[in-house]
Amino acid sequence: MTRAVLCLMLPLALAGCGENTARHRITNALTARGMAPAPAACMADHLVDRLTMAQLRKLEALKGTGRDLPSMLMALGRIDDPQVREELVVAAGTCLLVGR
Template identity: 35%
Template structure:
C-alpha cells in the first residue's frame, strides 16, 4: 500500500499542474491564427483569454475563421457574437498585446 501512495501523489500533482486553461492555450492560439491573426498576437491573446473566458466562450471563438485580418477586424467580428464578456476580454487582450503592455507579449 505504501508504494501506491507516492504514485497517486505524483499523478495528483501532475493533474493540478495541467489546469484546464493551460490545456486550452494551444487550441485557442490555433483558433486565433485560423481567424487570421498573426502568430505573435495570437500567442499573447491566447495567454490572457484562456485564464478569463469559459470553455464555451473559447469554443465560440473557434468558429471565427478568416485568411488574414488585423486586430480591429477581429474585435468587430467578436462583437457580432453578442457576448459582452467575450467582447470585453477580447478587446482588452487585443489592446494590451498590440501596444506591448501585456506581460505575455515577448
C-alpha cells in the same frame, strides 16, 4: 491512501491539460488568421486566464470569417457573451498595441 490521492490529483492534471490545449488552439487560430506568433500567444494566455472553457468555445464563432477587419468585427458581434467580447478587445489591445 495513495489511491485516494491519485483520484484527487487526476482532475487537476486534466484541467491543466485542457488549459494547455485551449491555449494552443487559440494561438493556432490566431496565427491562421495572419497574426504573428508572439501576439497570438500573448492573446491566448490572456483569454485562457480570464475566460471559462465554455466562453472560449464561443470564440469559435470567429472561425470561418474573412481575414479583413469588417468580417472579424461582424463575427465578434455574433458572440452573445459581453465578457468574451470585452476580454478579446482587452487582449488585443494589450498584446498588439502595447507590444507585450
